[in-house]
Amino acid sequence: MELNKAIKARHSTRAFKSSQVDWRDLMDAIDAANQSPLAGNHNHIKFIIIQHKDTIRQLAKHANQSWIAQAPSLIAVCADDKFLEEHYGERGRIYGKQQAGAMVQTLLLKLTDLNIQSCWIGAFTDELVRQTLKIPSHIQVEALIPVGKENKSKATPQRRKKKLLEKTIFWDTWDMDRKPTTFEEPTRQ
Template identity: 30%
Template sequence: MEFRDLIKARHAIRAFQDKEIPEEKLQAVLEAIQQAPSAKNLQSFEVVLVRQKETIKKLAETALKPQPFIAEADLVLIFFANPERLTEYFDKRGIKLYPIQDATIAITQAHLAAANEGLGSVWIGSFDEEKASKILSAPTGLRPIAMLPIGYPAEEPVAKERRALDDIIHQEKF
């Protein structure tokens, strides 16, 4: 898809078909994660790929308010910030901030790549971090930033209203 079209076509998908994602489409999503820019190219994030239905169901149950559609996804990617990768290279601010930025960019690229492959996904930020970490046996120090359930869409993407550009972009200064 043309980049401009992709940016407009990507929307949250919260209903999934019971259909397996082919390996080449998954690979495209994973490579988009790998190619994400990151502070000093240190890629201070980790991603867990979950395909087992039982684990996906458990992850869905960590949502802070019910989000049962997560359990319908064919797979879920969970992105963790990993500050440990930066400790030698940055000060306190960088160590705190960049892993979250690195992970966030990777999620964005995966979300867009999924859309480009004709797949649906939704960014899940509202979940119990401790519970999700426990389910996935995450090492201490890693913080789960978001989940990305992915599957073939079972609903049409809906374009939502956005703030006007003039409202977001401040010319030269506030």
């Protein structure tokens, strides 16, 4: 799939078929995520692939989102922020969040490319997720990503319409008077 198609096709899926995702596809998606930009080329992101149903059910409870329990697989994206803080001081934590976000986005796009659906979950009880997955206390859980084939017979919310570019882009400065339109060059003063 070409990149623009993957970007537009990607959506948050909350209804999955029970069939397991091929582990090679999960590895392929994580390998793609691993190609994401890294602060100082220091990779501090780790992935946990979860396929045990009881563990996925527990994680669904920790996220207070019961639908997650249907997913045949789940990927936990974790970060060792202390590693980056040692190299960059306080900014290391910011770089870590940026790096995790880039990796998650790349992971989601590659899963879409492989015709595997997913959803980026950021709301969960960190300590309970850490306990369930036996994650050391200095490691941050950045995201939980349920993955699988979409069950189209169950209702999944429609993808929300995104804001128009005119409402999200400014030129040169934060100035409401110089907004572009999609097909016109911005006016300069």
